[in-house]
Amino acid sequence: MQHASPSNAMDHAALRRPKHVRSVAARWQATDRDLDMLIWTARHGVVSPEQLARRFFARPDGSVGLTVAYERFRKLGDLKLIEHNPPVWYHGPNLITVTKVGAAVADVGLAPAPVSM
Numbered sequence: 001m002q003h004a005s006p007s008n009a010m011d012h013a014a015l016r017r018p019k020h021v022r023s024v025a026a027r028w029q030a031t032d033r034d035l036d037m038l039i040w041t042a043r044h045g046v047v048s049p050e051q052l053a054r055r056f057f058a059r060p061d062g063s064v065g066l067t068v069a070y071e072r073f074r075k076l077g078d079l080k081l082i083e084h085n086p087p088v089w090y091h092g093p094n095l096i097t098v099t100k101v102g103a104a105v106a107d108v109g110l111a112p113a114p115v116s117m
Contacts, residue, residue, distance in 0.1 A: 045113030
């Protein structure tokens with residue numbers, strides 16, 4: 001049995017991406033961490049930016065790379081893979097959900113979670 005190398009895995013993941021995402025790929029390189037963030041967000045339904053940052057951008061010293069995290073969130077938003085939703089209560093956190101395209105890329109069998117005020 002032949003094991004997939006990381007580059008082959010990324011090629012396979014790239015083929016699963018909808019055409020919209022593939023067309024933007026020339027301007028931006030998706031990482032394994034980006035796909036992991038989409039999967040994690042799709043499975044949880046609704047997450048805060050701070051939860052995503054703590055989960056995926058934690059440093060060995062316990063701090064969180066917020067600048068890098070928010071840049072990745074912006075890129076995923078530009079690709080229409082995630083969307084930022086306003087807080088549902090006063091002074092609550094902004095919320096992040098996957099879009100339909102993001103749910104298709106995450107490929108976990110779940111639709112985007114609805115957020116209502």
